[in-house]
Amino acid sequence: MSFNASKRDGSRMAIIGAGSVGSAIAFACLMRSVVSELLINDFNEKVCQGQVLDLQDAAFVSSTKVRVGTPKECGQADIIVITAGARQRPGETRDELVQRNEDILRNVLDGLQPIKSTAILMLVANPVNILTCMAQKFSGLPPSQVIGTGTYLDSVRFRVAMREHLQVSGASVHAYVVGDHGDKQVAVWSSATVGGKPLLSYEEIKSIDCDEEAKKVARKAYSIIDLKGATSFGIAAVVSDLALCITLNKLSVIPISTYCERFDACLSFPVSLGTNGVERIVYPEMNEKEIAMVEASAKATREQCAKYNDHRK
Template identity: 30%
Template sequence: MKKTSNKVVLIGAGTVGTSFLYSAINQGIASDYVLIDILPQAAEGNALDLADTMAVLPNPFTSIKSGNYSDCTDADVIVITAGLPQKEVKSRLDAVVVNALIMKTIALEVKNSGFKGITIIASNPVDVQTLIYQEVTGFDQHRVIGSGTTLDSSRLRRLLADKLNVGAESVDAFMAGEHGDSSVAVWSHASVMGQPISKYIADKKITQAELDEIRDEAVNIAYKIISLKHATFYGIGVCLAKILKAVLRNERTTLMVGAKLNGEYNNNGLFTGVPAIIGENGWSSIIEWDLNDFEQAQFNKSCEILLAAISKAHEAIK
């Protein structure tokens, strides 16, 4: 079979998946797209709708269609967004059992297709789902990437920028650990135009209490959005497109993705949000920051929460 250049398969043609596709095709990231969904008509309808953009985009793609798991065989990247919507549960972790069963089914289909590329996962709870997928498929851990805390970090940057009245692109700020309620704001490595956030505290431009409030808002903003419009999808869609671009263009950039810990940050055996280098072979290595004692303790707690959820997922799929 002839290899298609830059072929991307989306599994889960709901609002998150289609928002990702819309972002990717507007940026001209890939050339060919395939949509797979448990509801074939949803995949076909969205493919037809998105195809209407081809004639007017500055960087048009080659094709977009609905398909099935046989389309995974020669794909470069699979992006998985399928699962129970968060609006139906109180938190991401509440969906762990149902979504683990869904992910096992998807993982087996992908494995049986003969897929050899990179997988990017955003299905919630994403840290747990990424591990389940990697374990069921047996794929090299480096070729499986969770969306991790890319969105959480984007939210943190925007909120901190608003507080300091600067552009968000001037801010480096990161959330680590679970994509969820226990995520950790790594303030010890936050800066604005290269100036550490500690200097802003020393100059009384912001207080630690205000930073804590920003962290809490970054964690809880998803619930606010869901209460207003029943779902969140634009932010994660753009984050997934950014990860995809880093893979297909071999950017070797560092993102807060879900990578598998093997002793890094004093934790082991789970995928969670950490800074990792992303390129054509997936994530190549994890960058280990020196966390302060409070951050390390919070990160450990986040991992403990995830490991408990992973245990539930393992019980459900065995």
Template identity: 30%
Template sequence: MVKVSIMGATGVIGKNVAFTLARADTVDEIVFFAREQSVEKARGETFDMYDALAAEDIDCRLTPSSDYEDLKNSAIVLITAGIPREEGMNRRDLAIPNAKIVDEYAKQIAVHAPDSIILIATNPVDVMTTVAYKSSGFPKSRVIGIGNHLDSLRLKAYFSKHININSSEVHTRVIGEHGDHMVPLLSSTTIGGIPLKYFAKSVDMEVPRLVKRLKKAGNTIISKKGATEYGPAFAISNLISTIITDSHKILTVSNYLEGEIGDIYDVSIGVPAVLSKNGIAMIVPIHMNDFEEHEFRIAANVIKETTDEVLKSLNE
């Protein structure tokens, strides 16, 4: 029996992940964990989803709860709870208030679901990944942030639509910060097996404009509809399904580095990793050109600076 718990399940991302995951029919139970004052809202969400799932003959148990005991035996606990980003806000603006929430939840997960994998979606996700890692005491392979998985999917879609080619032919990846300091690995990007730098010579492709659009994607959506919703939900559900099915796919997630890439230490940052039912099986070595490596180091420094401030605040 596979059980997944979602902390912050009544929020936009949390409930969308729950519904997407339930429809995928790969889990047996989803716990809709919410603060006590929001449990009835969580219960209403489960009633609504049961009606929808019945139309597809899906029997997934949906459990609304505010009791930490209900986290017991979870394979994965997803933390989405936190103050949402509003238009014009930088993800770093959320760091200290959201860290207090993640700190509390990570400690409770360690007590009630000690064998689980913690997946972090709360922003700023790289910083929150370190907070959860430090607060839970879990091995770093079992504390994973959603990192640049969504950014990588977005870039893949941009290239696909721009040149009108099936997205399966586009192989690209974004690393670094899930934020302003993300680093598209253009030097390793291929389209139909052809390196991007050669492919771009034969088509009208404004790569810098696509990268600029990528970095503004979240804020653009927030400015138009108030919140990002479907993209993050599907990206997170994809990560969860990859883990619980033990498929060993390489996805770009945030993990605490101890020198595995570029001699970067003591910071959580987006890197490609092999995901298994036990969490991160391996951090995948990557080749970067000089510019990409420079940008990656800047991203690591920016994240670490914020992380240090947040950890200091939690310890005061």
């Protein structure tokens, strides 16, 4: 990577999609003054303008300026967040969204061209691993600069669940969910720790059904969708945190979607994230069962991407 910076002065972030997710992300980033300027774009210009006017009313507590951005302007942002996509229906799996979201993604990326060569492209729409793979092919950016939100939120949910069992701070729980953001996600119990002690060695954890606990974590998003139609606040917090890692070159180790050569697929694994994008992939120690589950997830992702590629030929 030829470019380098410890902090992006005058940084600009673009959010494509001004729906419930995009607007929540914009608000979270505004409240944390993640960047100097925030651009919002949506095919529904009326809604987009309304969201921007509303966000501008909240900007007095922030150093970030907010305005509507054209697709070309958004393509020149330092961080480009794509939330535009078909909403997940109650009972619908993330993989079933592929056919409805692939054309949307292609159209969005075409509209952003030419994309700034140093930009970090972040996918939020689902299924995030597959869309990250597609975006890497269509954007023209290096794979290290095209990421998805992956299992960051799932890992947070996992840690919160363990926090409740152990009655400790969530920040003290070092545990990851990897692979797929969805039904095939893998909670890595075998190398999870709390205070340097293996998670599985705690008496409180020995008494629970780990598989059932992992299913609860994986199903939480579906529960939210069934109750209110969409998830927004959790993913907004995730994106604002990822954006801060990029703008401040924090190099935090966070599980996000990226191309993983070890599994020959876009999967979510802990990475060191900074101004240049993905600096390093960190594969946590996994037992045979966990590795087999990740490999199954990788296979499913490869097959889905292959179907997409065949469809486009």
